[in-house]
Amino acid sequence: MANTGYELSLTIQVSLIIGGRVMSGYPIIYQGRNAFSFNGNSYPAITVSQLKGMNHVTFLARLADFKAYVESIEVGLTIDTTEAYKQNLNSCPIN
Numbered sequence: 001m002a003n004t005g006y007e008l009s010l011t012i013q014v015s016l017i018i019g020g021r022v023m024s025g026y027p028i029i030y031q032g033r034n035a036f037s038f039n040g041n042s043y044p045a046i047t048v049s050q051l052k053g054m055n056h057v058t059f060l061a062r063l064a065d066f067k068a069y070v071e072s073i074e075v076g077l078t079i080d081t082t083e084a085y086k087q088n089l090n091s092c093p094i095n
Helices: 048-052 056-073
Strands: 006-008 011-014 028-031 036-038 041-043 085-087
Touching (some): 011 056, 028 056, 036 056
Antiparallel strands (some): 036 041
């Protein structure tokens, strides 16, 4: 597997805080490497190695559906995925 120069993440941690207190059952960690279905698309569970080897287009499609999937569960949540796919040539130098 070659390094691409990009870090990928499909992990979202959600905390629900009301009146300065974390609500029971939170935080919840959603893992986009687990199998899920959304918007008519089914995604199988994948390993960390498969995630690292995923091409840009495939990753962004899975990320978009995973984001929408979590937002559908956590009503009112808006997820910023800016940090989910970012260039980092120090940790992930291009081979």
